[in-house]
Amino acid sequence: MSQQENLGSLIDDFDRQRQPKGKDGGGGGSAQLPPKNVILAVVILGCLIGAAVMGARALRTEAGSLERWSQEHTLIDTETGELFVDYRVPDGSTYPMKNPNTGTTTLMPAEACYWTSDGRAKMEPTWVYVPQGERVTCPDCGRPVVGRNPRPPVEAMLEALDREEAGG
Numbered sequence: 001m002s003q004q005e006n007l008g009s010l011i012d013d014f015d016r017q018r019q020p021k022g023k024d025g026g027g028g029g030s031a032q033l034p035p036k037n038v039i040l041a042v043v044i045l046g047c048l049i050g051a052a053v054m055g056a057r058a059l060r061t062e063a064g065s066l067e068r069w070s071q072e073h074t075l076i077d078t079e080t081g082e083l084f085v086d087y088r089v090p091d092g093s094t095y096p097m098k099n100p101n102t103g104t105t106t107l108m109p110a111e112a113c114y115w116t117s118d119g120r121a122k123m124e125p126t127w128v129y130v131p132q133g134e135r136v137t138c139p140d141c142g143r144p145v146v147g148r149n150p151r152p153p154v155e156a157m158l159e160a161l162d163r164e165e166a167g168g
């Protein structure tokens with residue numbers, strides 16, 4: 001019995017605390033809601049900003065490593081077809097680059113095709129010059145080659161590695 005009384009007075013206290021200024025005129029009750037929303041908004045905003053900062057940092061790291069990778073390119077002379085495999089491209093170079101052998105500015109990045117004509121993969125790619133936005137038929141396998149040409153699936157590449165190691 002006394003427990004129920006205590007509980008009752010607790011609830012009364014709680015109600016009194018929740019609406020301490022009910023007599024101040026309307027809005028007393030609803031005035032308690034906006035701060036909660038504001039806190040929630042700030043928390044969500046904080047999370048979003050944190051995610052954005054982390055995303056930007058990840059992107060920058062990725063761009064940095066891409067830059068490092070892009071220092072060595074396989075270039076192809078668009079006139080003679082001469083290849084410069086893993087050519088060290090100086091920072092800030094623009095294409096076409098000068099061919100050190102002929103002196104003509106006809107060097108462009110080459111795209112690699114790792115397919116064979118019988119639909120398997122190979123370790124030594126066929127290098128193809130693909131003008132920006134175009135697709136070129138690979139002279140070796142007849143497949144289309146595009147910019148940033150995708151490699152065959154990893155399994156096919158591993159099979160090619162095994163095959164070429166076994167075959168010598």
Ligand SMILES: [Zn+2]
Nearest residue numbers: 113138140141
């Ligand atoms: Zn090919």
